[in-house]
Amino acid sequence: MSALHRRMGIWAASAALVLAGGFVWLATTDAPQQIAQRVVQSSGIGQPFNLVDHNGNPITEKAFEGSPTAVFFGFTHCPEVCPTTLYEISAWLKTLGPEGMPIKAFFITVDPERDTPEIMKSYVSNFTDRIIGITGKPDDIASLARSWHVYWKKIPLESGDYTMDHTASVFLIDAEGNFKSTIAFRENTDTAVAKLRKLVSPSS
Amino acid sequence: MQMKFLSLALFANLIAATGAHATLDTPQLPDNGYSKAVFDVSHGWDAHKEPAPGIMILAASSGHGTDHAAMNQPGYTVGDLVITNVRAGATVPKAPVAGGYMVIKNNGSASDFLIGGQAAFAGDVQIHEMKLQGDVMKMRELADGLEIPAGGEVMLQPGGYHVMFMKLSEPLKEGENRKATLTFKNAGSVEVEFAVKSRKDLKSHGMGHSGHGSSN
Numbered sequence: 309m310s311a312l313h314r315r316m317g318i319w320a321a322s323a324a325l326v327l328a329g330g331f332v333w334l335a336t337t338d339a340p341q342q343i344a345q346r347v348v349q350s351s352g353i354g355q356p357f358n359l360v361d362h363n364g365n366p367i368t369e370k371a372f373e374g375s376p377t378a379v380f381f382g383f384t385h386c387p388e389v390c391p392t393t394l395y396e397i398s399a400w401l402k403t404l405g406p407e408g409m410p411i412k413a414f415f416i417t418v419d420p421e422r423d424t425p426e427i428m429k430s431y432v433s434n435f436t437d438r439i440i441g442i443t444g445k446p447d448d449i450a451s452l453a454r455s456w457h458v459y460w461k462k463i464p465l466e467s468g469d470y471t472m473d474h475t476a477s478v479f480l481i482d483a484e485g486n487f488k489s490t491i492a493f494r495e496n497t498d499t500a501v502a503k504l505r506k507l508v509s510p511s512s
Numbered sequence: 513m514q515m516k517f518l519s520l521a522l523f524a525n526l527i528a529a530t531g532a533h534a535t536l537d538t539p540q541l542p543d544n545g546y547s548k549a550v551f552d553v554s555h556g557w558d559a560h561k562e563p564a565p566g567i568m569i570l571a572a573s574s575g576h577g578t579d580h581a582a583m584n585q586p587g588y589t590v591g592d593l594v595i596t597n598v599r600a601g602a603t604v605p606k607a608p609v610a611g612g613y614m615v616i617k618n619n620g621s622a623s624d625f626l627i628g629g630q631a632a633f634a635g636d637v638q639i640h641e642m643k644l645q646g647d648v649m650k651m652r653e654l655a656d657g658l659e660i661p662a663g664g665e666v667m668l669q670p671g672g673y674h675v676m677f678m679k680l681s682e683p684l685k686e687g688e689n690r691k692a693t694l695t696f697k698n699a700g701s702v703e704v705e706f707a708v709k710s711r712k713d714l715k716s717h718g719m720g721h722s723g724h725g726s727s728n
């Protein structure tokens with residue numbers, strides 16, 4: 309009796325789950341594109357900006373179009389996360405080899421007061437020639453970071469110096485300029501490489 | 513009737529399941545912690561209340577987690593403190609900062625505090641804590657120093673507590689040994705040598721018995 313009850317209970321519960329599944333499916337059936345659209349709009353990727361690359365040349369949002377792109381925000385006075393990430397991006401691109409050639413990678417400073425184009429160039433080029441450093445006027449950097457929903461904050465140190473808190477993820481943007489996903493700090497190498505591979509050839 | 517409805521739902525669910533891989537393509541807004549971090553600019557972090565992840569304060573009895581690196585290198589003793597596995601991250605030329613790491617064991621019956629240091633290759637030496645909050649990396653100076661509890665062991669390691677070498681006058685190269693002085697509130701100062709290691713080698717610290725580290 310109670311066993312039967314239990315079985316009926318389980319059956320009812322799984323029926324409810326199935327129904328719920330169906331509803332979720334119905335609710336999201338043709339949503340992916342709309343969701344993608346919303347994410348792109350809310351993430352602000354593609355919004356115009358005017359900054360300076362590490363060679364001193366102007367750079368705009370057009371730089372993120374036409375090729376799959378990986379973007380990382382950081383600063384050169386960063387003991388671990390930024391050098392590790394720059395090192396890892398270079399390693400991922402090396403792993404991908406020719407397949408990864410279309411990928412463009414950028415390192416945008418959240419500390420433009422200290423990170424001049426010259427400093428960015430000498431720093432970034434010590435990791436790889438595949439990453440371009442970007443800096444600019446503090447206000448312009450701030451509005452770009454804000455539009456991408458990147459967190460950054462200047463933290464004073466007792467010595468009078470300061471450090472920066474900042475979002476540590478790598479942003480992935482497809483060739484059409486759509487935000488696709490992020491690679492988290494310390495993400496497994498295979499996963500990171502797979503995400504980049506997918507960014508280059510979405511259908512594979 | 514009810515059965516029919518159910519099987520319809522089942523069918524829908526099956527489609528949903530088979531279609532699931534398509535929705536994996538859907539870009540996702542970063543998770544909750546992310547947007548919170550974005551909008552709640554004021555959210556602070558009290559380094560004294562919440563230790564950084566990966567920090568282990570071990571009881572003295574379990575302090576046999578030595579590895580090859582720690583065994584190859586002599587420990588340093590100052591007062592009741594024993595310092596092992598002293599290492600620093602190699603830097604690229606022009607890098608302004610570097611991190612120093614070690615294990616500090618306190619055999620005494622009172623807390624001590626690592627409050628600072630000095631190094632010829634750095635204009636400033638500070639004691640910092642770092643941690644990942646959501647996907648935001650935060651770093652704080654430990655104004656009162658890093659506490660080494662009585663009978664306890666504290667690890668300074670990537671992603672957590674570190675000695676922050678600032679205003680580097682020259683790069684730290686892998687394979688080098690760099691002298692520096694560490695200063696404790698009670699035990700005083702001690703000169704140690706930081707073994708400069710690559711990013712990969714830094715990760716394998718004295719947590720396991722094998723010392724071969726879990727490279728991830």
Ligand SMILES: [Cu+2]
Binds near residue numbers: 387640641642674675
């Ligand atoms: Cu630091």
